Amino acid sequence: MTATPLVRRHAAALAPDELPAYLYDLPLLRAHAAAVRAALPGRVELYYAAKANPEPALLAALRGAVDGYEVSSGGESAHVAAAVPGAALAFGGPGKTPAEIAEAVRLGVHRWHVESEQELYRLADALARTPGAVVDVLLRVNLPVGAGPLDSAALAMGGRPTPFGLDPERADACAALLAGPLGRQLRLRGTHAHLASGLRAPAQLEVAERVVDWSVRFARRHRLPLEEVNVGGGMAVDYADPADRFDWTAFGTGLERLLGRHPGLTLRIEPGRALTAYCGWYATEVLDVKHSHGEDFAVVRGGTHHLRTPATRGHDQPFEVLPVAGWKHPWPRPAVTTGRATLAGQLCTPKDVLASRAPAAGLRGGDRVLFGMAGAYAWNISHHEFLMHPRPGFHFLDGTAGATG
Numbered sequence: 001m002t003a004t005p006l007v008r009r010h011a012a013a014l015a016p017d018e019l020p021a022y023l024y025d026l027p028l029l030r031a032h033a034a035a036v037r038a039a040l041p042g043r044v045e046l047y048y049a050a051k052a053n054p055e056p057a058l059l060a061a062l063r064g065a066v067d068g069y070e071v072s073s074g075g076e077s078a079h080v081a082a083a084v085p086g087a088a089l090a091f092g093g094p095g096k097t098p099a100e101i102a103e104a105v106r107l108g109v110h111r112w113h114v115e116s117e118q119e120l121y122r123l124a125d126a127l128a129r130t131p132g133a134v135v136d137v138l139l140r141v142n143l144p145v146g147a148g149p150l151d152s153a154a155l156a157m158g159g160r161p162t163p164f165g166l167d168p169e170r171a172d173a174c175a176a177l178l179a180g181p182l183g184r185q186l187r188l189r190g191t192h193a194h195l196a197s198g199l200r201a202p203a204q205l206e207v208a209e210r211v212v213d214w215s216v217r218f219a220r221r222h223r224l225p226l227e228e229v230n231v232g233g234g235m236a237v238d239y240a241d242p243a244d245r246f247d248w249t250a251f252g253t254g255l256e257r258l259l260g261r262h263p264g265l266t267l268r269i270e271p272g273r274a275l276t277a278y279c280g281w282y283a284t285e286v287l288d289v290k291h292s293h294g295e296d297f298a299v300v301r302g303g304t305h306h307l308r309t310p311a312t313r314g315h316d317q318p319f320e321v322l323p324v325a326g327w328k329h330p331w332p333r334p335a336v337t338t339g340r341a342t343l344a345g346q347l348c349t350p351k352d353v354l355a356s357r358a359p360a361a362g363l364r365g366g367d368r369v370l371f372g373m374a375g376a377y378a379w380n381i382s383h384h385e386f387l388m389h390p391r392p393g394f395h396f397l398d399g400t401a402g403a404t405g
């Protein structure tokens, strides 16, 4: 994964004590999001799943390309509402508390993804204290889409027993409730499904078709107009092959075909990882190179307490080396001699590994390393407090006025 010139320049200019640092290329993010938007038909709304990376600068950079943001907690609702004032929010996630619900009602959340009957009652209860308020609801369903499309998923949130969403017959029960007095303040607009993460375009399309087919039958059964179906996120990102990107063009074409069969329907998608993964880098330097029982280990400043992604997913984080010419010390400079190295962090656990036995010929102490694909589920899913190392720097590069943060 080669860094952009903007990122490389900035990473080379930082002092050692300013490392590690997260560097974000905002023009790259804007261009990528615009390309995704352009590949989608007009009747597909694009939401960004904020949990992938809620940095305000990224939320703001996406604003021009997305129709809204998917939030999964009270904290995210308040945070996104403050970072991108006035943006449409879709509120999902299991286990919404009464306080989160009341606050999200106050914020005027655009769509509620209702995960259970309990939650429907809770939402109705909150609304009863705000007479006249009406909210728009999608029922989050956990559909048995069948074997096949979900087989390749990295994570499955549906199609099997999970705490997410409603089983089909419970969705029927919710529709019946919404046809009664609850329907006065809760408007049923359609369905939502986020069944898996890590699907490539053909599998994503197959899932979307099955979700829409099921939703059409559901709406017919309850004599509802089906206005919207949110088919979720989970578009694949391949850490082993950064150049192998989700095929947005094929996906957009397939969705266009699907919409052609359903005039009047609006589709919505809510990717997280596939929007922001490529715009972030974790920059650091090699503190030490050690030869241990026949293998080389390069110990870098920082580690998985800042970038947990490779440890949680079990992959090697792609990286490139920025060689640093000078060595100011009177003692010998350590270097990789076997051609390969395991890039480990500063934590006292063998799990603190960013890349294993990776090609690293000539890597030396003092060289800089840029880990790519660090723009999603990176800093914000990591266990920052473990071992009490300093936090990384954050640099939001905009290409013209330099960096902020």
Ligand SMILES: *Cc1c(COP(=O)(O)O)cnc(C)c1O
Binding pocket: 049, 051, 052, 070, 072, 092, 093, 194, 197, 198, 232, 233, 234, 235, 270, 271, 272, 273, 274
């Ligand atoms: C996490 C999540 C997403 C985004 O998933 P990605 O794999 O980042 O695209 C979308 N919708 C829901 C409901 C989620 O929980």
